[in-house]
Amino acid sequence: MARILVVSSSQLDRGVLTDVVSADDELFIVVPAVEQSRLQWLANDEDAARADAREVGESIGRAAPTEPSVVDVKPDAPDQVVLDAIAEHHPDRIVVALREGEEATWRERGGLDEFPREIDGTPVVRISI
DSSP: OOEEEEEESSOOOHHHHHHHOOTTSEEEEEEEOOOSOHHHHHTTOOHHHHHHHHHHHHHHHHHSSSOEEEEEEESSOHHHHHHHHHHHHOOSEEEEEEOOGGGSOTTTTTHHHHSOSEETTEEEEEEEO
């Protein structure tokens, strides 16, 4: 059994999840609320972005091969969400799934490239959506 942290900005297919999560793993899902404009972000108008992120997290939880221990939504950028979730959940493996290119929101654009293959000794699996 491993403690797996999945940080994703979008829904993931079951096939993708079964490649990185086993049925006996402890699963933590954290979704950054990235579906907002710069103006909404500046005005702290994040209710709709949080609601969208909650739906994404619940969808990932339903598609996962195991029941998640936590499905959480955070208002921060993906890189900060990962660092905070590492401190909170102490995972054995981190899975970061972000959209790239024209599909990416301004808060996640280029973010996947910024993640190293390892953070504080914990391996990071990067998935482009």
